[in-house]
Amino acid sequence: MTKTYAEINEKIASGKAVVLTAEEVIDYVDKRGLETAAKEVDVVTTATFGPMCSSGCFLNFGHSKPKMRITEAWLNDVMAYSGIAAVDAYLGATQLRQHDPANMDFPGEFRYGGGHVIEDLVAGKQVEFRALSYGTDDYPRREICTMLDINDLNQAIMVNPRNCYQNYNVAVNCSDKRIYTYLGILRAHMRNMTYSSAGQLSPLLNDPLYETIGVGTPVWLAGARGLVYAEGTQHCSAVERSDNDVPVEGAGTLALSGNMKEMLPEFVRGLSFKGYGVSLAVGVGIPIPILNPEILKRTTVRDRDIQASVIDYSHDYPEKTGKVLAKYSYEELRSGQVELMGKKVPVTSLSSYNKALKICNLLKAEIEAGRFLLAEASQRLPLNQGMQSLDIKGATK
């Protein structure tokens, strides 16, 4: 029994598509059986909401009178890269505010940065825009200072080189002092542990071999209609996998893009990690077309079937030793406590299951209402791709 994208889209357009969330589909297939369910279910919605540092946006400010070829630009004192065309800039999520003391007074607070500017823009707030230039014959203006909001921009296109990590490390701190990381505050002597994945809801854990999600796949990016524009940076599919083909570590990633003018502020949030820096939490939903029973079976993956690797962020992570202390399933991690080396360790998440579930349901509602059509990927994501390390060589001259 197989279905085509065209058949599924026809059902969506006529409002007859059967859509389940990645959570609902588990029990549904249990009750109905795989073959029957594959006939009945058209789409399964997956989602994730969490810190995604490799995020940012291209902005076009429009031309002032007289014109200016911007060489340096700041939004609310956060620098945007302007080494591109005259009034274009790229604002990155982890860019610190100018003069932020960072970790000079450790641990730094990092109260505001690129991620927060992106949040403010999506929320429709006014931001201060400053820019400098050296001036040319055709672009004589040398400075700008004004206020603007997202409606004043010609384009505000979110472009995230790496989102939706297929799986992720679980962090612990084996040292005798507290450490501050992008996975939160880790207390000394393994007194807490953090993870960051939506587990059974997460897009690439429901499509572990990238059978439907690929370049060109339409996605729900914080409420906007976005797409996968490339494999994500550090996409590394050749990793250890469980019997169900689900990776037990990082693995695949997606590069996503979408129009910020269509986004919902609830799912675009600036983050401040004490002692670490700023980032952006992004909400992503991806529909999986149920083309055949095998694809459906993948979507029934449960938290207990997905393993994640525990890494010591005080030593093994920074020193890149590759050592894994233990592996736990997301069911064990979500219980809030695991036993590591004979010690009971409380576990919390940086990724929000609650928001991911909300996104699964929002996307489901859009598909049921015939407003979100699916499309076949124009290119598959690489399946047996590794990742290189940076070799530090001596001076070449």
Place this chain on the structure above:
Amino acid sequence: MITKKVYLYFPQSETERPIVYELVKQFDLVVNIFRAKVTNEESGYLSLEVTGSQENVDRAFEYLSGFDVNIHAGNSGMVWDENRCGQCGACLVHCPTGALSMVDRDIRQISFNDKACVECLACVEACPFGACSSKF
């Protein structure tokens, strides 16, 4: 006996008054101070919990209203902004009293119970979303 959380703001004119002393002496209240602060402008903040009979607590509040003091009854000096909360749960392990807790395990919903909060401020630095903040 009832217990009430109170958060007070004293303008410069009232910081000299021994208000907590009066709460104990005049109104027989058990006072548990969570946090106190005098600013460099000589105004002050005080976040406390008072326990006593309903009548004495009411009388104490009446006494306080006689001063130029802003009273925020039933309110702690901590704010949990539900709209800013990313519902991740990163705070849970850092909150020593369980004031921040998962109230619905099925949908993994986080909520804040200010009655259980002792204002240690551990959540303020643990929350990347900036959902937890102090009023002073």
